[in-house]
Amino acid sequence: MRDSAELLTAAADGDRSAWDELESRFGPRMWAVARACGLSPADAADAVQGTWLRLLQHLRNIRDPGAVGGWLVTTVRREAFLLLRKDLPVVSSSEAVTEVDPAAVVLEADDRQLLWKTVSTLNEPCRSLLQLVALDLGNRQVASRLGMPAGSVGPTKARCLEKLRTLISLQETAQ
Amino acid sequence: MINDEYFLAALRLEAGTDPIPLRVSSSSRDVWRLRLPHAVTATQEATTIRSVRADDSSHLVRFVATGLTFDLEVTEGDGLIDVAGHISPYPGEGALVDVRSPHLTLTRRITPNGHFAVTGLPPGWLSVVCHRPGHLPVQTTWVRIRP
Numbered sequence: 021m022r023d024s025a026e027l028l029t030a031a032a033d034g035d036r037s038a039w040d041e042l043e044s045r046f047g048p049r050m051w052a053v054a055r056a057c058g059l060s061p062a063d064a065a066d067a068v069q070g071t072w073l074r075l076l077q078h079l080r081n082i083r084d085p086g087a088v089g090g091w092l093v094t095t096v097r098r099e100a101f102l103l104l105r106k107d108l109p110v111v112s113s114s115e116a117v118t119e120v121d122p123a124a125v126v127l128e129a130d131d132r133q134l135l136w137k138t139v140s141t142l143n144e145p146c147r148s149l150l151q152l153v154a155l156d157l158g159n160r161q162v163a164s165r166l167g168m169p170a171g172s173v174g175p176t177k178a179r180c181l182e183k184l185r186t187l188i189s190l191q192e193t194a195q
Numbered sequence: 196m197i198n199d200e201y202f203l204a205a206l207r208l209e210a211g212t213d214p215i216p217l218r219v220s221s222s223s224r225d226v227w228r229l230r231l232p233h234a235v236t237a238t239q240e241a242t243t244i245r246s247v248r249a250d251d252s253s254h255l256v257r258f259v260a261t262g263l264t265f266d267l268e269v270t271e272g273d274g275l276i277d278v279a280g281h282i283s284p285y286p287g288e289g290a291l292v293d294v295r296s297p298h299l300t301l302t303r304r305i306t307p308n309g310h311f312a313v314t315g316l317p318p319g320w321l322s323v324v325c326h327r328p329g330h331l332p333v334q335t336t337w338v339r340i341r342p
Contacts (some may be wrong), residue, residue, distance in 0.1 A: 039227045047223055048208065051215035056203035065219045066339060069297060072223045072321055073337040077236050097200055103339070123198045126205045135202070153205035156213050179229040181199050 025085035032079035043072070046089045049127045050096040055156070057100035067099040074099075078116050091121035093127060126188075138187050146180035153177060210332075231324065233259050234332040257324075258335040263321055265335055276316040276340050285309045286327045293324040302338055318342035 022030070022041065030038035050071060054064035074095055075088075095117045118193055139150050145166050152162045163170040183189060207213055226324030258265040263286065268279045278294055286305060294301045294313045297320055303311040305325075318341060324334040 034232065036227055043220060043223045047220050048215045049204065051219060052204035052207045052213070053200055055213055056200045056207055061216070065216070065222070068215075068219055069222055070337060070339055071224065072226050073229070073297070073322075075318055076226055076230050077234075077334070077336060079230075093201070093204075100200075101267050120262065121198060121201070122254070123201045126201050127208070132205045132209050135205050139206065150206060150211070153203065154210035154212075156207065156210075178199070181202055184202065 023086065024088045028082060028085040028088045029080065040102050042075075042088070046092045049089065049093050053127070054091070054100045057097060057104065059103060063103050064100070067096050067103055071096040074091070077120050081116075083118060084120070089127075090163050091117055091186050092126045093124045094119075094121045111152060134186065134191065135184070138184060138191070141187070142180065142183060145176065146183055149177060150180055150184065154172050217309075222297065229297065229322075231332055231334055237263060237265055237333055237335045239338065241254050256288060256338060260333050262332050263325060263326070267323060269321070269340055270318065271318065271340065271342065273317065274342055275314070276315065276318055276321070277312070277314045278321070279312045280310065280323060282309045282311070282325055284324045286325055289328045291326045293326070295324065296320060331332055 024042075024045070025044050027038045027045075047068065050068045051064060054067040055061075057067075061066060071092055073165070075092065076080075082091055083090075098117065098141060100176050126135060139154075141147075141148060142150070145168065148166060149162060152165055157165070159173040162173050166173075168176070217221045237258040239256060239258050241317075250302050253268060253270040256267045256268050256269065258267070262284075264283050266281045270279070270325065280292065281304060282290075282292070282295075285307060286309070288306045292303050292305055292311045294303070294311075294316065296316055301313045301316070303313060305311050320337045322337045323330050326332050
């Protein structure tokens with residue numbers, strides 16, 4: 021199996037199959053990030069497609085080819101936030117991403133599994149709340165399932181994510 | 196610092212209830228045909244998006260690359276996009292411009308004073324490419340035009 025840097029180099033040299041493989045490897049993560057940013061399916065589709073269009077124009081000047089996955093999810097997150105700004109009639113990033121978000125590493129398969137396992141160790145309501153959020157339930161549905169006011173779902177989710185962040189950091193420190 | 200969006204995205208991926216739709220994967224792969232391997236890319240001037248009409252239906256965007264400036268006036272009406280463009284300096288006899296969306300490319304000649312126009316494009320991603328005999332093509336970065 022070719023690594024990310026090899027795929028990027030091959031795509032830059034005109035290898036269509038390498039491009040398809042990049043999409044296969046990173047498309048699902050990009051979609052998940054766009055949706056996690058709060059985009060509708062239609063807008064998420066635009067953010068993902070726009071990110072691939074940007075990569076197409078930067079195939080030869082990604083600073084760290086091995087981190088192209090991080091570049092893609094960092095870019096799609098930026099595109100998502102631009103799309104969420106309804107005051108912008110023309111959505112455009114004037115410059116390509118140069119620094120990959122270090123936090124995007126949590127999207128790697130091993131880290132995702134660790135994250136999911138850690139959620140199951142949280143106390144209630146955090147455990148159920150984060151599992152329901154992961155199932156794409158809106159705040160009202162989450163509130164209804166957990167018997168809490170809809171207005172408190174957002175702040176509670178933020179606190180639960182903070183706890184999760186702390187636990188993950190402790191686990192990383194212990195390793 | 197871990198951004199919440201990445202956390203939530205990781206949880207969503209593990210839950211597996213909102214996979215990337217097949218059509219999104221397919222359209223992502225399909226942008227490959229828009230690749231211009233040797234093109235020079237003109238970047239957008241950061242402060243150049245501005246309204247040019249009182250009703251906010253028309254906007255001007257400027258892109259600059261070595262030697263060429265693209266001014267695009269993008270107008271939305273009835274759910275479609277019209278583009279009136281100007282390239283300076285005049286790229287020369289025989290120059291052509293492609294106005295591209297992911298689904299449609301319209302090719303136009305450039306008038307001797309540097310103008311070109313296309314009508315009826317779908318809203319969404321848009322890029323313009325200038326082809327000059329004897330030169331590498333120059334493409335603008337992609338911008339998304341709202342319906």
